[in-house]
Amino acid sequence: MMTYIIRRCLYAIPILIGINILVFVLFFIVNTPEDMARAHLGVKRTPPEAIDRWLREHGLDVPMFYNAGWKRVGTMDASSGGKALTFQLSKPGAYRFRIESPSDVEVPGRRLSWNTIPSGAVEPASLTFGSEAKQKVIFENRSSGGPVEMTCRFEVDEQSPFHRVIVEFKDPRGWREAFTETMFFKRSLKMLVFDYGRTDRGEDIAAEITSRILPSLSITVPALLVGVFVNILIAMILAVFRGTYVDTVGTILCVVLMSISAMFYIIGGQWLFGKVLRLVPISGFDVDAFSLRFMILPVAIIVMAGMGAMTRFYRTLFLEELNRPYVQTARAKGVRESRVLFVHVLKNAMIPILTGLVVQLPLLFLGSLLIENFFSIPGMGAYTVEAIQGQDFATVQAMVSLGSFMFIIGLLLTDISYTWVDPRVRLES
Numbered sequence: 001m002m003t004y005i006i007r008r009c010l011y012a013i014p015i016l017i018g019i020n021i022l023v024f025v026l027f028f029i030v031n032t033p034e035d036m037a038r039a040h041l042g043v044k045r046t047p048p049e050a051i052d053r054w055l056r057e058h059g060l061d062v063p064m065f066y067n068a069g070w071k072r073v074g075t076m077d078a079s080s081g082g083k084a085l086t087f088q089l090s091k092p093g094a095y096r097f098r099i100e101s102p103s104d105v106e107v108p109g110r111r112l113s114w115n116t117i118p119s120g121a122v123e124p125a126s127l128t129f130g131s132e133a134k135q136k137v138i139f140e141n142r143s144s145g146g147p148v149e150m151t152c153r154f155e156v157d158e159q160s161p162f163h164r165v166i167v168e169f170k171d172p173r174g175w176r177e178a179f180t181e182t183m184f185f186k187r188s189l190k191m192l193v194f195d196y197g198r199t200d201r202g203e204d205i206a207a208e209i210t211s212r213i214l215p216s217l218s219i220t221v222p223a224l225l226v227g228v229f230v231n232i233l234i235a236m237i238l239a240v241f242r243g244t245y246v247d248t249v250g251t252i253l254c255v256v257l258m259s260i261s262a263m264f265y266i267i268g269g270q271w272l273f274g275k276v277l278r279l280v281p282i283s284g285f286d287v288d289a290f291s292l293r294f295m296i297l298p299v300a301i302i303v304m305a306g307m308g309a310m311t312r313f314y315r316t317l318f319l320e321e322l323n324r325p326y327v328q329t330a331r332a333k334g335v336r337e338s339r340v341l342f343v344h345v346l347k348n349a350m351i352p353i354l355t356g357l358v359v360q361l362p363l364l365f366l367g368s369l370l371i372e373n374f375f376s377i378p379g380m381g382a383y384t385v386e387a388i389q390g391q392d393f394a395t396v397q398a399m400v401s402l403g404s405f406m407f408i409i410g411l412l413l414t415d416i417s418y419t420w421v422d423p424r425v426r427l428e429s
Contacts, residue, residue: 005412012408016192019404024188027397033060033183039391040200049075058200058394059186067181070096070168076154087167089122089141089148094170096138097152112137112165114152121148187397196398199387205398208383215285216367216379218295223302224360231307232353235314236341239322251315257308265301266374273297283376298371313356317349324348350421354414361410362403 027036037054038046052075055061061072073095076085089095097112115124121143141148154165179185190197196205238250274282280297321327322345330340367381376382380399387395 005416008412008415012412015408016405020188020191020401023397023400024184027393028064028183028187036060036391036393040393060183062181062183062186065179065182065184067173067178069171069173069178071171072166073169074167076152076165076167084151084153087150087152089116089143089150089169091169092141092143094138094140095122096136096168096170098136098166098168099164111155112152113155114150117149117151118143122150187394191398191401196401197394199395200392201390205395208395209380209398209402212367212378212380212383213365215377216372216381217364218291219298219302219371219377219379220364220368222295223299224357224364226299227303227306227310228353228357230303231310231314232346234307235311236318236346238311238315239318240337240341242319242322251312254308254312257304258312259308262301262305262370265305266370269297269301270374283374285375285377285379294375294377298368298375298377302368302371310356314349314353317352318345321345321349347421351418354417354421358410358414359407361413362406365406366399366403 033055034051037051037060041050041054052061052072063070073090074087076087099112111126113124113126114122116122121141122139125137125139152165152167173181186197194206196209199205199208234250238247241247270282273279274297280293285291285294318341326348327340327344330344331337335344365380366384367377367379369381369385371377372379372381373385384396384399386392387399
């Protein structure tokens with residue numbers, strides 16, 4: 001078994017890496033950091049300076065995969081009147097201009113010119129950028145006597161807020177920094193070792209997860225255990241009384257429960273038990289001796305919302321097992337009916353039951369999105385919803401990475417549990 005577990009853990013490594021790469025592509029290539037900045041700032045026409053500032057504050061001003069050392073030192077918007085702007089080249093070395101021009105916005109006559117004080121530190125020049133022109137101009141600051149002032153003019157025939165010049169300085173880096181000072185390393189690879197970094201608001205994501213995981217588990221774990229016990233018990237009763245009024249009424253009630261939205265259970269439960277009967281609080285959570293009063297209603301609603309579908313599924317499994325020859329043999333030997341049901345039938349039906357439970361394992365740690373929000377429970381589900389509503393991309397990415405890891409762990413635990421319920425199952429390498 002140990003060899004099998006090690007092999008499955010090794011298989012999980014490329015899967016997690018692939019998931020992280022896919023999430024990185026969706027978050028940073030399909031949806032670029034500039035798009036994140038505009039969405040977070042919430043301004044229809046966000047000034048370029050505000051975007052640059054937001055990217056620097058959130059560590060997204062570095063290259064995607066390879067950092068050659070180019071660092072932004074200034075920006076200049078396009079000007080139809082030829083307005084000049086002065087930059088300070090504070091260090092000797094290589095500088096370059098980069099024209100930021102979206103491919104779907106074409107403005108003719110883009111022309112860039114510059115000169116420096118003192119003259120000779122950088123040769124004055126003038127370039128016209130066409131649709132096929134090279135967008136990077138590299139030059140050297142040869143002055144060693146201090147900062148050099150460069151006066152630049154970026155002219156266009158038509159004023160456009162989408163065109164600007166970015167001035168960058170090349171800060172030499174070692175081979176290690178060339179790969180570690182990148183978005184892929186900071187925002188993707190670090191998550192493989194559970195280093196989730198900080199939220200877009202500057203909070204420690206790992207600390208938030210640690211503080212919120214207990215409220216989530218206090219709701220989801222009892223709901224899972226109670227739900228499995230109740231659903232198995234009711235399904236077994238319906239299977240034993242198959243074809244009778246008990247089975248018919250029970251099946252109809254299961255279909256009715258399946259047809260009702262979870263929102264009805266939440267709102268109806270809060271109104272009836274919290275507002276009318278005043279048996280439990282409508283919302284809130286506290287970790288103390290009286291925390292049970294906050295847990296009863298959410299747990300009951302989760303169990304009720306999933307009872308219809310799971311009971312019908314378990315009933316089908318038990319009916320299939322009751323028709324097996326080993327059940328008839330056990331009854332012929334005089335084995336008590338309770339032992340036939342709860343030992344022989346239940347044990348042989350546990351493999352599909354365990355398979356169905358594995359998908360719920362990530363939800364134990366990630367919490368219930370609806371329940372935690374409606375009951376003001378400060379758990380992982382509420383944390384994820386807050387991150388989505390606040391457009392906190394770092395937190396959402398961390399939750400996706402954590403969910404994929406928990407799902408893989410759940411698959412491994414399910415395989416191990418098969419050997420406990422069925423002696424015929426062997427985990428071999």
